[in-house]
Amino acid sequence: MVVQVNSRTRQSSKAMDGNQQKVEANVVLLGAENVGKSALVVRFLTRRFIGEYGDIESIYSHCDKIDGRDVCFNIWDSFCPQNGKEAGHISDRQLQWADGFILVYSICDRESFKVARQQVQRLRQAKAKLSSTAPVIIVGNKRDLQHRRAVSSEEGRLLALSADCGFFEISAAETYHGVLMVFHELLDLIREARALKKGAAGLKGIVRSMSAVFGRKRTE
Numbered sequence: 692m693v694v695q696v697n698s699r700t701r702q703s704s705k706a707m708d709g710n711q712q713k714v715e716a717n718v719v720l721l722g723a724e725n726v727g728k729s730a731l732v733v734r735f736l737t738r739r740f741i742g743e744y745g746d747i748e749s750i751y752s753h754c755d756k757i758d759g760r761d762v763c764f765n766i767w768d769s770f771c772p773q774n775g776k777e778a779g780h781i782s783d784r785q786l787q788w789a790d791g792f793i794l795v796y797s798i799c800d801r802e803s804f805k806v807a808r809q810q811v812q813r814l815r816q817a818k819a820k821l822s823s824t825a826p827v828i829i830v831g832n833k834r835d836l837q838h839r840r841a842v843s844s845e846e847g848r849l850l851a852l853s854a855d856c857g858f859f860e861i862s863a864a865e866t867y868h869g870v871l872m873v874f875h876e877l878l879d880l881i882r883e884a885r886a887l888k889k890g891a892a893g894l895k896g897i898v899r900s901m902s903a904v905f906g907r908k909r910t911e
């Protein structure tokens with residue numbers, strides 16, 4: 692599958708370098724086919740719901756001001772092949788690239804919830820292997836279709852709780868606000884994960900310096 696860098700890119704990621712105030716976050720959208728991944732991305736980028744979306748896998752960039760800070764999201768809208776062995780596959784490239792994941796299922800499609808469960812499991816294993824701290828938010832989409840609901844809110848929330856993920860139920864078709872909340876929450880989690888990583892690296896540095904000093908003293 693070809694990954695396109697969309698021509699609507701507003702600001703290149705390089706432009707963000709050299710300015711500490713700017714935050715950049717790479718986000719991968721995962722989930723079964725037809726759950727509304729593209730609808731969610733397009734809603735976030737344009738505030739609109741256009742109904743039909745193509746099958747092209749793309750990376751979009753979207754820069755905005757959030758809480759007075761310039762933020763640039765690079766969003767990888769993955770294409771989920773129909774059934775077969777490839778269903779729910781997460782590539783190594785996606786795992787290495789992502790600072791955070793949005794894992795989408797449709798509340799009226801139980802199969803898509805099964806795929807989400809598998810993907811949560813895969814993400815946990817892969818993150819442990821790569822020592823990755825990339826946070827995950829699970830999103831139950833198509834909340835407007837209550838009469839066709841096949842996955843309860845509780846099931847979604849429990850899955851998220853069991854895997855230490857964030858959780859939202861939204862309708863990309865009906866509102867922009869829910870979609871915005873998902874991206875803002877993920878950004879908060881990404882920044883927390885980065886701060887923790889930095890803190891851990893700082894602590895390691897202090898321990899190294901102290902052992903260098905005390906180690907040297909012992910040999911004097």
Ligand SMILES: Nc1nc2c(ncn2[C@@H]2O[C@H](COP(=O)(O)OP(=O)(O)OP(=O)(O)O)[C@@H](O)[C@H]2O)c(=O)[nH]1
Nearest residue numbers: 724725726727728729730742744771833862863864
């Ligand atoms: N009712 C309703 N329909 C939605 C919603 N979000 C997406 N859809 C519809 O669901 C269908 C699939 O949406 P896409 O955004 O193409 O789904 P996708 O997950 O990107 O699909 P793939 O590209 O096949 O992986 C489209 O017909 C959308 O109009 C929603 O919140 N409510």
